[in-house]
Ligand code: AMP
């Protein structure tokens with residue numbers, strides 16, 4: 001997707017503050033952090049929303065979650081805890097239409113979310 005912000009990050013056209021990368025995934029600090037630690041983990045391959053996932057993406061989503069847990073541990077959050085979430089479409093609050101998992105930590109999270 002040539003006009004997708006996160007595809008441009010995945011292909012190196014735009015350089016975010018990267019904290020982790022492998023062949024399939026990229027993780028970088030959110031530009032507008034909502035917690036002391038706010039990192040986005042994205043698949044390098046364009047998938048617009050959770051609604052577009054297929055069975056072929058099961059392993060990819062597993063890798064996304066495991067990468068988030070590894071990054072949380074690297075950030076010193078494993079024991080105290082953290083939150084991961086994926087927003088979907090308008091009611092979910094999604095603003096960038098390339099799937100991304102938010103990793104938030106470093107403060108206590110409220111529930112229910114806003
Ligand atoms: P969502 O609302 O779930 O689609 O999340 C999109 C996230 O992308 C927001 O938390 C934004 O702050 C973040 N964001 C937007 N542009 C950038 C950017 N250039 N670099 C890093 N994070 C960004």
Ligand code: ZN
Nearest residue numbers: 004007046098
């Ligand atoms: Zn994309």
